[in-house]
Amino acid sequence: MKDITQDFGTLYHPTNALVFYQNNQGSKDTYVEHFDMDKNGNPINAHPLTDREAKELVKALTINTQKEKSQDFLKPKGILSTNILQINPSENGVVLWFTKSMKRQLYFTENLEIPNGMAEVPAMLWLANKRSLKIFALTNNRRPTEKSELFYAPFFNVYEDGNVCMGTVDVNIQNSNSLEEFTKKWEDYFFNSYFSHLMIEHNPINGNCVNLWKSLINTEKPFPKEALKKANTTLKNLLK
Numbered sequence: 072m073k074d075i076t077q078d079f080g081t082l083y084h085p086t087n088a089l090v091f092y093q094n095n096q097g098s099k100d101t102y103v104e105h106f107d108m109d110k111n112g113n114p115i116n117a118h119p120l121t122d123r124e125a126k127e128l129v130k131a132l133t134i135n136t137q138k139e140k141s142q143d144f145l146k147p148k149g150i151l152s153t154n155i156l157q158i159n160p161s162e163n164g165v166v167l168w169f170t171k172s173m174k175r176q177l178y179f180t181e182n183l184e185i186p187n188g189m190a191e192v193p194a195m196l197w198l199a200n201k202r203s204l205k206i207f208a209l210t211n212n213r214r215p216t217e218k219s220e221l222f223y224a225p226f227f228n229v230y231e232d233g234n235v236c237m238g239t240v241d242v243n244i245q246n247s248n249s250l251e252e253f254t255k256k257w258e259d260y261f262f263n264s265y266f267s268h269l270m271i272e273h274n275p276i277n278g279n280c281v282n283l284w285k286s287l288i289n290t291e292k293p294f295p296k297e298a299l300k301k302a303n304t305t306l307k308n309l310l311k
Contacts, residue, residue: 085112089120147250153214157310158250163200167309168254170195171212172294180267183227183281188289193299196221198233198309199257201244205233205309206261208299217307222299223275225283227266231273233302240264276300 088106105124106114145160152168159165172194179185194209196219206229207221223229228236240260244253269280276283276298283298 087124088114144246144248145250145253152251155250155254156215156306163202164244164253165198165200166250166253167196167198169197169209169215170258175262177262177284177288178265179227179284180265183266183268185266185281185284186288190284190287190290191292191294193222193225193294193296195224196306196309197254197257199253202242204235204237204257204261206235207233207302210296210299215306217305217310219306221302221304221306221309223273223302225276225280225294225298225300227268227280228264228270229273229275230270231275235261236270238264238267274300 085108088108090104090106092102092104094100103120104117105120107116109115145158145164145166147155154170155166155168157165157167172191174189175192176188177190177192178187194212196207196209196215198205206224206226208224209215209219210222223231224233228238230236237260242260244256248256269275274280277300278298283295286292287294
């Protein structure tokens, strides 16, 4: 006979057992009995489930639930979308994706004197983890490559390095979020927040940012590509 024990996976041995008792009445009162297990796997030392044992059970179940949720983090719901460029399902998660030029609902604070409304935004490159977001603009709707030149995102509240100031936005990315939920949440966080000011005198466009959005809001005008300002970097530099 061949010894195949070395091929076994992790072995688990029974240490405790729970037996639930219920009456036959409508209220279905429940009593839980706890058993220890001897070295042969036989139940011994029967006693009512104590508070300490109940807390240990809750802790074990919580850890298992969290592990299951973390396994779903950044998992696509179906075939991987062509707009996804890179995924790193680490603890904080990192996703690189792009969106084509499209009309978006935009919101502005009163001090900018720009009305809220729909306007076309350029194609965009997004890089996010659980806690932070970085964005750049692209000049066309083609899927970018490592050599693609990046432009400053033509919005308020964005630093020169692409990092977005989320202000008072409550960012809440869950370990159970799928890839699609992750990217949608970040896009919603960005476009559903109020644009308020330029960051450290960084003007992200060629021209006046206030006048640009005043001329585009609630019109059918395409976003003027000539307004985009080079960021002097490429997509490859974001992958480092």
